[in-house]
Amino acid sequence: xxxxxxxxxxxxxxxxxxxxxxxxxxxxxxxxxxxxxxxxxxxxxxxxxxxxxxxxxxxxxxxxxxxxxxxxxxxxxxxxxxxxxxxxxxxxxxxxxxxxxxxxxxxxxxxxxxxxxxxxxxxxxxxxxxxxxxxxxxxxxxxxxxxxxxxxxxxxxxxxxxxxxxxxxxxxxxxxxxxxxxxxxxxxxxxxxxxxxxxxxxxxxxxxxxxxxxxxxxxxxxxxxxxxxxxxxxxxxxxxxxxxxxxxxxxxxxxxxxxxxxxxxxxxxxxxxxxxxxxxxxxxxxxxxxxxxxxxxxx
Amino acid sequence: xxxxxxxxxxxxxxxxxxxxxxxxxxxxxxxxxxxxxxxxxxxxxxxxxxxxxxxxxxxxxxxxxxxxxxxxxxxxxxxxxxxxxxxxxxxxxxxxxxxxxxxxxxxxxxxxxxxxxxxxxxx
Numbered sequence: 082x083x084x085x086x087x088x089x090x091x092x093x094x095x096x097x098x099x100x101x102x103x104x105x106x107x108x109x110x111x112x113x114x115x116x117x118x119x120x121x122x123x124x125x126x127x128x129x130x131x132x133x134x135x136x137x138x139x140x141x142x143x144x145x146x147x148x149x150x151x152x153x154x155x156x157x158x159x160x161x162x163x164x165x166x167x168x169x170x171x172x173x174x175x176x177x178x179x180x181x182x183x184x185x186x187x188x189x190x191x192x193x194x195x196x197x198x199x200x201x202x203x204x205x206x207x208x209x210x211x212x213x214x215x216x217x218x219x220x221x222x223x224x225x226x227x228x229x230x231x232x233x234x235x236x237x238x239x240x241x242x243x244x245x246x247x248x249x250x251x252x253x254x255x256x257x258x259x260x261x262x263x264x265x266x267x268x269x270x271x272x273x274x275x276x277x278x279x280x281x282x283x284x285x286x287x288x289x290x291x292x293x294x295x296x297x298x299x300x301x302x303x304x305x306x307x308x309x310x311x312x313x314x315x316x317x318x319x320x321x322x323x324x325x326x327x328x329x330x331x332x333x334x335x336x337x338x339x340x341x342x343x344x345x346x347x348x349x350x351x352x353x354x355x356x357x358x359x360x361x362x363x364x365x366x367x368x369x370x371x372x373x374x375x376x377x378x379x380x
Numbered sequence: 381x382x383x384x385x386x387x388x389x390x391x392x393x394x395x396x397x398x399x400x401x402x403x404x405x406x407x408x409x410x411x412x413x414x415x416x417x418x419x420x421x422x423x424x425x426x427x428x429x430x431x432x433x434x435x436x437x438x439x440x441x442x443x444x445x446x447x448x449x450x451x452x453x454x455x456x457x458x459x460x461x462x463x464x465x466x467x468x469x470x471x472x473x474x475x476x477x478x479x480x481x482x483x484x485x486x487x488x489x490x491x492x493x494x495x496x497x498x499x500x501x502x503x
Contacts, residue, residue, distance in 0.1 A: 128445045129474050183445030183470050187417045187462070194394075201391030203384070210395055218402045218415025225406055228420065228492045237421045237493035238461075245459055249449045256452075317417070 091159045100163050103329045104199045107208060108167050110326035111192055112157040115170065118251040120189070120319060121150055129182045142180050149173035164200045171196030188318035191215060195323060206294065209330040213292035220284030229281065232274035239273070239312070240266045247314025259314045291331060298331050411463060419463045422491040425456050426471065428483040435483070443483070444471050464489055468499055475501055 092109065095102040115121050124143045153169030156162045174193035178185060194215075198207035223229040228237075242248070242262035249255050265272075283305060290298025306324040310316060384392075401413040411419060426444065428435045437456050441447040446467045450459035460467055468487060475482050485501040 126445065129470060129477065181445065182466075182473075185412065185466070187415065191415075197394070198391055201387040201394075203388045205384070205388055205392065207388070207391040207395065214395055214398050214402070215415045218398070219417060221402060222405070222411070222414065222416035222419055226419065233492045233494075234418070234420055237491075238418065240493060241421050241423070241459060245450060245452070255449055320417075 088159055097161055097163060099203075100199070101202075103332060104202065104208060105163055106329045107326050108157050108163055108196065108199050110329070111196060111323060112154045112166070112170060114319060114322035114326065115150075115192065116154055116158075118316075118319065118322065121154060122147060125177055125181045125184050127180045128184075131179045131182055142176075146173040146177040146180075149176070167196040168200035171200060186318055188320035188323065192319050192323050195327065206330070208327070209291055209294060212327050212330060213288045213290075216284045216288035216291060220281055220288060223277070223281045223284065229277050232270055232277045235277045235280070236270060236273035239268075242266075242313060248316075249318065250310075250315045254314070257314065261312055261314075265312075294331055296331055299328055302331070303328060409465060411466075416462070418461055420460075420492055422460045422464045422467075422489050423457045424460060424464060424467065424487055424489045425458075426485065426487050428485045430481050430483045444474055446470055464491060472501055 095105045095109075097105050124147060127142045149169050150173035153166045153173060156166030157170060160166070171193045174189050174196070178189060178193070194211050195208050198211045201207055223234075226234065228234040239262050242259050243266035245259075246256040247254050247259045283301060287298055287302055287305070289295075290302070302324065306321055310321050316322065398413050398415070401410075402415065405411055405414040405416070426440050426446065428440050428443065435443065437453075446458065448458050448460065450461070451457070452459075471485055471487065475485065483501075487499040487501075489497050489499060491497070
Protein backbone atom coordinates (compact mmCIF):
# COMPACT_ATOMS: atom_id res chain seq x y z
CA UNK A 82 0.00 0.00 0.00
CA UNK A 83 2.81 2.36 0.93
CA UNK A 84 4.53 1.55 -2.37
CA UNK A 85 1.35 2.42 -4.29
CA UNK A 86 1.06 5.70 -2.40
CA UNK A 87 4.67 6.46 -3.27
CA UNK A 88 4.03 5.75 -6.98
CA UNK A 89 0.89 7.92 -6.92
CA UNK A 90 2.82 10.74 -5.27
CA UNK A 91 5.57 10.46 -7.88
CA UNK A 92 3.03 10.51 -10.71
CA UNK A 93 1.50 13.75 -9.42
CA UNK A 94 4.77 15.47 -8.52
CA UNK A 95 5.56 17.79 -11.41
CA UNK A 96 8.60 19.37 -9.74
CA UNK A 97 11.80 18.99 -11.69
CA UNK A 98 15.11 20.80 -11.32
CA UNK A 99 15.49 21.60 -15.04
CA UNK A 100 12.30 20.66 -16.90
CA UNK A 101 9.38 23.16 -16.81
CA UNK A 102 6.34 21.84 -15.00
CA UNK A 103 4.16 22.19 -18.10
CA UNK A 104 6.59 19.94 -20.00
CA UNK A 105 6.55 17.37 -17.19
CA UNK A 106 2.73 17.45 -17.20
CA UNK A 107 2.59 17.10 -20.99
CA UNK A 108 5.03 14.18 -20.99
CA UNK A 109 3.21 12.37 -18.17
CA UNK A 110 -0.17 12.79 -19.89
CA UNK A 111 1.20 11.55 -23.23
CA UNK A 112 2.86 8.53 -21.61
CA UNK A 113 -0.30 7.75 -19.63
CA UNK A 114 -2.45 7.85 -22.77
CA UNK A 115 0.10 5.85 -24.75
CA UNK A 116 -0.10 3.11 -22.08
CA UNK A 117 -3.86 3.22 -21.37
CA UNK A 118 -4.91 3.20 -25.03
CA UNK A 119 -2.72 0.14 -25.67
CA UNK A 120 -0.38 1.83 -28.15
CA UNK A 121 2.53 0.84 -25.93
CA UNK A 122 2.17 -2.88 -26.73
CA UNK A 123 1.13 -2.69 -30.37
CA UNK A 124 3.63 -4.60 -32.51
CA UNK A 125 3.61 -3.64 -36.19
CA UNK A 126 4.65 -5.89 -39.02
CA UNK A 127 7.83 -4.84 -40.83
CA UNK A 128 6.61 -4.17 -44.34
CA UNK A 129 8.22 -1.79 -46.83
CA UNK A 130 10.20 0.29 -44.31
CA UNK A 131 11.21 3.90 -44.99
CA UNK A 132 14.88 2.95 -44.81
CA UNK A 133 16.46 -0.37 -45.88
CA UNK A 134 16.88 -2.55 -42.82
CA UNK A 135 19.26 -5.55 -42.59
CA UNK A 136 17.32 -8.82 -42.26
CA UNK A 137 18.81 -9.69 -38.86
CA UNK A 138 17.64 -6.41 -37.40
CA UNK A 139 14.32 -6.65 -39.20
CA UNK A 140 13.44 -9.87 -37.38
CA UNK A 141 13.97 -8.14 -34.01
CA UNK A 142 12.49 -4.87 -35.29
CA UNK A 143 8.81 -5.40 -34.41
CA UNK A 144 9.60 -5.78 -30.70
CA UNK A 145 12.25 -3.06 -30.52
CA UNK A 146 9.77 -0.17 -30.03
CA UNK A 147 8.05 -2.05 -27.18
CA UNK A 148 11.40 -2.93 -25.59
CA UNK A 149 12.43 0.74 -25.62
CA UNK A 150 8.96 2.19 -25.05
CA UNK A 151 7.91 0.36 -21.87
CA UNK A 152 10.86 1.37 -19.65
CA UNK A 153 10.77 4.87 -21.11
CA UNK A 154 7.08 5.29 -20.28
CA UNK A 155 7.70 4.02 -16.73
CA UNK A 156 10.58 6.47 -16.34
CA UNK A 157 8.35 9.35 -17.46
CA UNK A 158 5.50 8.42 -15.15
CA UNK A 159 7.34 7.53 -11.97
CA UNK A 160 10.81 9.09 -11.98
CA UNK A 161 12.59 12.37 -12.57
CA UNK A 162 14.29 11.01 -15.71
CA UNK A 163 11.69 12.87 -17.75
CA UNK A 164 14.01 13.95 -20.58
CA UNK A 165 15.58 10.51 -21.02
CA UNK A 166 12.17 8.85 -20.85
CA UNK A 167 10.68 11.31 -23.36
CA UNK A 168 13.58 10.75 -25.73
CA UNK A 169 13.29 6.95 -25.37
CA UNK A 170 9.52 6.84 -25.89
CA UNK A 171 9.68 9.37 -28.74
CA UNK A 172 12.42 7.43 -30.51
CA UNK A 173 10.61 4.12 -29.99
CA UNK A 174 7.56 5.58 -31.77
CA UNK A 175 9.77 6.85 -34.60
CA UNK A 176 11.42 3.41 -34.92
CA UNK A 177 7.97 1.80 -35.28
CA UNK A 178 6.95 4.40 -37.88
CA UNK A 179 10.18 3.86 -39.80
CA UNK A 180 9.54 0.12 -39.94
CA UNK A 181 6.28 0.26 -41.87
CA UNK A 182 5.43 2.91 -44.44
CA UNK A 183 1.90 1.57 -44.76
CA UNK A 184 1.26 2.23 -41.07
CA UNK A 185 2.36 5.86 -41.14
CA UNK A 186 0.08 8.03 -39.02
CA UNK A 187 0.36 11.71 -38.22
CA UNK A 188 -1.04 11.14 -34.74
CA UNK A 189 1.87 8.91 -33.71
CA UNK A 190 4.38 11.22 -35.39
CA UNK A 191 2.88 14.12 -33.43
CA UNK A 192 3.28 12.28 -30.11
CA UNK A 193 6.89 11.38 -30.99
CA UNK A 194 7.64 14.97 -32.03
CA UNK A 195 6.21 16.41 -28.79
CA UNK A 196 8.19 13.95 -26.66
CA UNK A 197 11.43 14.59 -28.53
CA UNK A 198 10.94 18.35 -28.26
CA UNK A 199 10.49 18.00 -24.49
CA UNK A 200 13.73 16.01 -24.38
CA UNK A 201 15.64 18.65 -26.37
CA UNK A 202 14.15 21.83 -24.86
CA UNK A 203 16.05 23.88 -22.30
CA UNK A 204 15.02 27.53 -22.47
CA UNK A 205 13.06 27.62 -25.73
CA UNK A 206 9.44 26.37 -25.64
CA UNK A 207 10.09 23.74 -28.33
CA UNK A 208 7.00 21.56 -27.63
CA UNK A 209 4.71 24.60 -27.92
CA UNK A 210 6.36 25.60 -31.17
CA UNK A 211 5.89 22.00 -32.37
CA UNK A 212 2.13 22.37 -31.90
CA UNK A 213 2.31 25.66 -33.82
CA UNK A 214 4.14 23.94 -36.70
CA UNK A 215 1.49 21.19 -36.77
CA UNK A 216 -1.32 23.75 -37.05
CA UNK A 217 0.59 25.81 -39.61
CA UNK A 218 1.18 22.75 -41.82
CA UNK A 219 -2.43 21.59 -41.53
CA UNK A 220 -3.84 25.06 -42.22
CA UNK A 221 -1.58 25.86 -45.17
CA UNK A 222 -2.14 22.41 -46.71
CA UNK A 223 -5.91 22.90 -46.67
CA UNK A 224 -5.61 26.47 -47.91
CA UNK A 225 -3.51 25.27 -50.82
CA UNK A 226 -6.04 22.62 -51.89
CA UNK A 227 -8.82 23.69 -54.25
CA UNK A 228 -11.11 20.94 -52.90
CA UNK A 229 -10.72 22.25 -49.34
CA UNK A 230 -11.30 25.86 -50.38
CA UNK A 231 -14.48 24.88 -52.25
CA UNK A 232 -15.84 22.71 -49.42
CA UNK A 233 -15.64 19.54 -51.55
CA UNK A 234 -13.28 17.67 -49.20
CA UNK A 235 -15.26 18.49 -46.06
CA UNK A 236 -18.52 17.48 -47.73
CA UNK A 237 -16.95 14.18 -48.89
CA UNK A 238 -15.61 13.60 -45.36
CA UNK A 239 -19.00 14.14 -43.69
CA UNK A 240 -20.84 12.06 -46.30
CA UNK A 241 -18.18 9.35 -45.92
CA UNK A 242 -18.69 9.36 -42.13
CA UNK A 243 -22.46 9.14 -42.62
CA UNK A 244 -21.94 6.17 -44.95
CA UNK A 245 -19.13 4.37 -43.10
CA UNK A 246 -19.92 5.23 -39.46
CA UNK A 247 -17.64 6.09 -36.58
CA UNK A 248 -13.87 6.07 -36.90
CA UNK A 249 -11.45 4.25 -34.62
CA UNK A 250 -11.28 4.95 -30.92
CA UNK A 251 -9.86 2.90 -28.06
CA UNK A 252 -12.32 0.13 -27.27
CA UNK A 253 -13.50 -0.49 -30.82
CA UNK A 254 -16.74 0.76 -32.39
CA UNK A 255 -15.31 1.35 -35.91
CA UNK A 256 -18.23 1.58 -38.33
CA UNK A 257 -20.94 2.05 -35.66
CA UNK A 258 -23.70 4.48 -36.81
CA UNK A 259 -22.68 8.13 -36.70
CA UNK A 260 -25.84 10.19 -36.12
CA UNK A 261 -24.12 13.60 -36.20
CA UNK A 262 -22.56 12.94 -39.61
CA UNK A 263 -25.85 11.49 -40.91
CA UNK A 264 -27.68 14.67 -39.87
CA UNK A 265 -25.01 16.94 -41.39
CA UNK A 266 -24.69 14.99 -44.65
CA UNK A 267 -27.89 16.51 -46.05
CA UNK A 268 -26.83 20.12 -45.35
CA UNK A 269 -26.49 22.48 -48.35
CA UNK A 270 -23.03 22.83 -49.90
CA UNK A 271 -22.67 26.37 -48.52
CA UNK A 272 -22.43 24.88 -45.01
CA UNK A 273 -19.40 22.79 -46.06
CA UNK A 274 -17.83 25.78 -47.84
CA UNK A 275 -18.20 27.91 -44.70
CA UNK A 276 -17.04 25.05 -42.48
CA UNK A 277 -13.93 24.52 -44.59
CA UNK A 278 -12.90 28.17 -44.36
CA UNK A 279 -13.63 28.16 -40.63
CA UNK A 280 -11.30 25.15 -40.20
CA UNK A 281 -8.55 26.79 -42.29
CA UNK A 282 -8.83 30.10 -40.40
CA UNK A 283 -8.92 28.33 -37.03
CA UNK A 284 -5.87 26.17 -37.74
CA UNK A 285 -3.84 29.18 -38.90
CA UNK A 286 -4.99 31.26 -35.91
CA UNK A 287 -4.03 28.43 -33.54
CA UNK A 288 -0.60 28.24 -35.22
CA UNK A 289 -0.01 31.87 -34.20
CA UNK A 290 -1.64 31.39 -30.80
CA UNK A 291 0.68 28.48 -29.92
CA UNK A 292 3.76 30.09 -31.49
CA UNK A 293 3.30 33.16 -29.29
CA UNK A 294 2.01 31.24 -26.25
CA UNK A 295 -1.31 33.07 -26.12
CA UNK A 296 -3.77 31.80 -23.54
CA UNK A 297 -6.76 32.61 -25.76
CA UNK A 298 -5.70 29.64 -27.93
CA UNK A 299 -6.75 27.19 -25.22
CA UNK A 300 -10.55 27.33 -25.69
CA UNK A 301 -10.65 27.08 -29.52
CA UNK A 302 -7.93 24.39 -29.43
CA UNK A 303 -9.96 22.23 -27.04
CA UNK A 304 -13.28 23.00 -28.77
CA UNK A 305 -11.82 22.05 -32.17
CA UNK A 306 -10.62 18.63 -31.04
CA UNK A 307 -13.74 17.84 -29.02
CA UNK A 308 -15.88 18.80 -32.06
CA UNK A 309 -13.70 16.64 -34.32
CA UNK A 310 -14.07 13.70 -31.89
CA UNK A 311 -17.85 14.11 -31.82
CA UNK A 312 -18.14 14.48 -35.61
CA UNK A 313 -15.94 11.49 -36.43
CA UNK A 314 -16.85 9.44 -33.36
CA UNK A 315 -13.17 8.58 -33.06
CA UNK A 316 -9.93 9.86 -31.63
CA UNK A 317 -7.68 9.67 -34.72
CA UNK A 318 -5.46 7.28 -32.77
CA UNK A 319 -3.58 9.41 -30.27
CA UNK A 320 -4.42 12.79 -31.83
CA UNK A 321 -7.33 13.64 -29.55
CA UNK A 322 -5.37 12.79 -26.41
CA UNK A 323 -2.17 14.51 -27.57
CA UNK A 324 -4.16 17.63 -28.43
CA UNK A 325 -5.82 17.70 -25.00
CA UNK A 326 -2.49 17.12 -23.31
CA UNK A 327 -0.74 19.84 -25.31
CA UNK A 328 -3.22 22.37 -23.89
CA UNK A 329 -0.94 22.66 -20.85
CA UNK A 330 1.61 24.41 -23.10
CA UNK A 331 -0.45 27.60 -23.32
CA UNK A 332 -1.21 27.69 -19.61
CA UNK A 333 1.07 29.64 -17.27
CA UNK A 334 4.40 28.01 -16.49
CA UNK A 335 3.82 27.95 -12.76
CA UNK A 336 1.44 25.03 -12.43
CA UNK A 337 0.59 25.45 -8.72
CA UNK A 338 -0.88 28.87 -9.47
CA UNK A 339 -3.04 27.59 -12.32
CA UNK A 340 -6.12 27.16 -10.12
CA UNK A 341 -5.98 30.77 -8.95
CA UNK A 342 -5.34 32.06 -12.45
CA UNK A 343 -8.06 29.98 -14.02
CA UNK A 344 -10.72 31.42 -11.77
CA UNK A 345 -12.36 31.21 -8.41
CA UNK A 346 -14.08 27.87 -8.88
CA UNK A 347 -10.86 26.09 -9.66
CA UNK A 348 -9.03 27.97 -6.92
CA UNK A 349 -11.32 26.27 -4.44
CA UNK A 350 -9.86 22.96 -5.58
CA UNK A 351 -6.52 23.99 -4.04
CA UNK A 352 -4.35 20.96 -3.36
CA UNK A 353 -6.83 18.73 -5.20
CA UNK A 354 -6.14 20.48 -8.49
CA UNK A 355 -3.47 18.07 -9.74
CA UNK A 356 -5.29 14.87 -8.72
CA UNK A 357 -8.43 16.39 -10.24
CA UNK A 358 -6.64 17.15 -13.50
CA UNK A 359 -5.30 13.61 -13.76
CA UNK A 360 -8.68 12.14 -12.76
CA UNK A 361 -10.54 14.25 -15.34
CA UNK A 362 -8.14 13.13 -18.02
CA UNK A 363 -8.52 9.53 -16.86
CA UNK A 364 -12.32 9.83 -17.09
CA UNK A 365 -12.08 11.05 -20.68
CA UNK A 366 -9.85 8.07 -21.48
CA UNK A 367 -12.25 5.64 -19.81
CA UNK A 368 -15.26 7.24 -21.55
CA UNK A 369 -13.66 6.75 -24.95
CA UNK A 370 -12.24 3.33 -24.12
CA UNK A 371 -15.60 1.99 -22.97
CA UNK A 372 -17.55 3.62 -25.77
CA UNK A 373 -19.47 5.66 -23.20
CA UNK A 374 -22.91 6.93 -24.10
CA UNK A 375 -21.82 10.54 -23.81
CA UNK A 376 -19.46 10.05 -26.72
CA UNK A 377 -21.79 7.91 -28.78
CA UNK A 378 -23.09 9.73 -31.78
CA UNK A 379 -25.08 6.80 -33.04
CA UNK A 380 -27.91 4.59 -31.68
CA UNK B 381 23.91 36.34 -25.15
CA UNK B 382 24.54 32.79 -23.92
CA UNK B 383 24.89 30.13 -26.58
CA UNK B 384 22.08 27.62 -26.72
CA UNK B 385 22.81 24.04 -25.64
CA UNK B 386 23.28 21.66 -28.58
CA UNK B 387 20.10 19.63 -27.89
CA UNK B 388 18.08 22.81 -28.12
CA UNK B 389 19.81 23.79 -31.35
CA UNK B 390 19.00 20.33 -32.69
CA UNK B 391 15.35 20.81 -31.70
CA UNK B 392 15.22 24.20 -33.42
CA UNK B 393 16.81 22.59 -36.50
CA UNK B 394 14.11 19.90 -36.54
CA UNK B 395 11.39 22.57 -36.35
CA UNK B 396 13.03 24.54 -39.19
CA UNK B 397 13.25 21.32 -41.24
CA UNK B 398 9.50 20.85 -40.83
CA UNK B 399 8.82 24.48 -41.76
CA UNK B 400 10.97 24.09 -44.89
CA UNK B 401 9.12 20.89 -45.72
CA UNK B 402 5.74 22.62 -45.33
CA UNK B 403 6.73 25.57 -47.52
CA UNK B 404 8.18 23.41 -50.32
CA UNK B 405 5.43 20.77 -50.18
CA UNK B 406 3.45 22.06 -53.20
CA UNK B 407 6.48 21.23 -55.38
CA UNK B 408 7.67 17.84 -54.06
CA UNK B 409 4.22 16.53 -52.90
CA UNK B 410 5.77 14.41 -50.14
CA UNK B 411 3.65 15.32 -47.13
CA UNK B 412 5.13 13.02 -44.49
CA UNK B 413 6.77 15.84 -42.51
CA UNK B 414 4.42 18.56 -43.74
CA UNK B 415 1.63 17.83 -41.23
CA UNK B 416 -1.24 17.40 -43.67
CA UNK B 417 -3.86 15.23 -41.94
CA UNK B 418 -7.22 15.11 -43.74
CA UNK B 419 -5.54 16.36 -46.91
CA UNK B 420 -8.21 14.51 -48.89
CA UNK B 421 -10.64 11.64 -48.45
CA UNK B 422 -10.63 8.73 -50.87
CA UNK B 423 -12.38 5.38 -51.17
CA UNK B 424 -10.20 2.87 -52.96
CA UNK B 425 -10.13 -0.79 -54.00
CA UNK B 426 -6.97 -2.66 -54.97
CA UNK B 427 -6.89 -5.59 -57.40
CA UNK B 428 -3.65 -7.42 -58.15
CA UNK B 429 -2.65 -10.52 -60.10
CA UNK B 430 0.63 -12.40 -60.14
CA UNK B 431 1.44 -14.69 -63.09
CA UNK B 432 -2.17 -14.47 -64.29
CA UNK B 433 -3.67 -15.47 -60.90
CA UNK B 434 -5.80 -12.84 -59.23
CA UNK B 435 -4.84 -12.36 -55.57
CA UNK B 436 -7.56 -12.66 -52.95
CA UNK B 437 -8.54 -9.65 -50.88
CA UNK B 438 -6.55 -11.03 -47.94
CA UNK B 439 -3.45 -11.59 -50.07
CA UNK B 440 -3.66 -8.02 -51.35
CA UNK B 441 -3.96 -6.76 -47.75
CA UNK B 442 -0.91 -8.81 -46.68
CA UNK B 443 1.14 -7.75 -49.68
CA UNK B 444 0.71 -3.96 -49.39
CA UNK B 445 -0.65 -3.34 -45.87
CA UNK B 446 -2.74 -0.42 -47.12
CA UNK B 447 -6.18 -1.76 -46.17
CA UNK B 448 -6.17 0.19 -42.90
CA UNK B 449 -8.83 0.46 -40.20
CA UNK B 450 -11.58 1.76 -42.44
CA UNK B 451 -12.32 -1.19 -44.69
CA UNK B 452 -15.70 -2.48 -45.88
CA UNK B 453 -15.74 -6.18 -46.61
CA UNK B 454 -18.91 -5.98 -48.76
CA UNK B 455 -17.29 -3.80 -51.42
CA UNK B 456 -13.64 -4.57 -50.48
CA UNK B 457 -13.07 -0.80 -50.31
CA UNK B 458 -10.89 1.11 -47.87
CA UNK B 459 -11.24 4.72 -46.81
CA UNK B 460 -8.13 6.86 -46.82
CA UNK B 461 -8.19 10.12 -44.85
CA UNK B 462 -4.73 11.50 -45.59
CA UNK B 463 -3.75 11.17 -49.23
CA UNK B 464 -3.96 8.58 -52.01
CA UNK B 465 -0.55 9.62 -53.33
CA UNK B 466 1.08 7.81 -50.39
CA UNK B 467 -1.01 4.64 -50.87
CA UNK B 468 -0.15 4.46 -54.57
CA UNK B 469 3.54 5.10 -53.76
CA UNK B 470 3.54 2.18 -51.29
CA UNK B 471 2.03 -0.15 -53.89
CA UNK B 472 4.51 0.92 -56.56
CA UNK B 473 7.53 0.66 -54.22
CA UNK B 474 6.37 -2.74 -52.95
CA UNK B 475 6.34 -4.02 -56.53
CA UNK B 476 9.76 -2.51 -57.26
CA UNK B 477 11.12 -4.20 -54.11
CA UNK B 478 9.96 -7.70 -55.12
CA UNK B 479 10.89 -8.32 -58.78
CA UNK B 480 10.64 -12.12 -58.28
CA UNK B 481 6.81 -12.10 -58.24
CA UNK B 482 5.86 -8.72 -59.61
CA UNK B 483 2.13 -8.10 -59.83
CA UNK B 484 -0.15 -6.28 -62.23
CA UNK B 485 -2.14 -3.86 -60.10
CA UNK B 486 -5.25 -1.77 -60.60
CA UNK B 487 -6.50 0.69 -58.00
CA UNK B 488 -10.01 2.15 -58.31
CA UNK B 489 -10.23 5.45 -56.45
CA UNK B 490 -12.97 7.96 -55.60
CA UNK B 491 -11.33 11.12 -54.24
CA UNK B 492 -13.32 13.76 -52.38
CA UNK B 493 -16.61 12.40 -53.71
CA UNK B 494 -15.55 12.76 -57.36
CA UNK B 495 -16.09 10.13 -60.11
CA UNK B 496 -13.98 6.98 -60.03
CA UNK B 497 -10.42 6.97 -61.43
CA UNK B 498 -8.23 3.97 -62.21
CA UNK B 499 -4.50 3.78 -61.48
CA UNK B 500 -2.42 0.92 -62.92
CA UNK B 501 0.92 -0.66 -62.17
CA UNK B 502 3.16 -1.08 -64.16
CA UNK B 503 2.44 2.42 -65.42
